[in-house]
Amino acid sequence: MNKAELVNAVAAQADLPKAHAERAVSAFLDTVTAELKSGNAVTLTGFGQFTTKVTQPRTGRNPQTGETMQIAASIKPVFKPGKALKDAVK
Secondary structure (H helix, E strand, C coil): CCHHHHHHHHHHHHCCCHHHHHHHHHHHHHHHHHHHHCCCCEEECCCEEEEEEEECCEEEECCCCCCEEEECCEEEEEEEECHHHHHHHC
């Protein structure tokens, strides 16, 4: 499912015009992004938790040439599903 399909599903489920559903989905995504960017976690009870994880710098290998290279440290977004979501998917 892509963003347009999600907007259509939200509009149908909530009986909203597509323009309102588009704004709601965009606002949700923007809010989660802003919170993660500022270092905060977003917890939706029963659904899951969005957090960030810091990866340490490490040495890797270029698969084409085989030479070693340094991989820089980075911050990655992480999603941990909640119990209710795990149970619903089973």
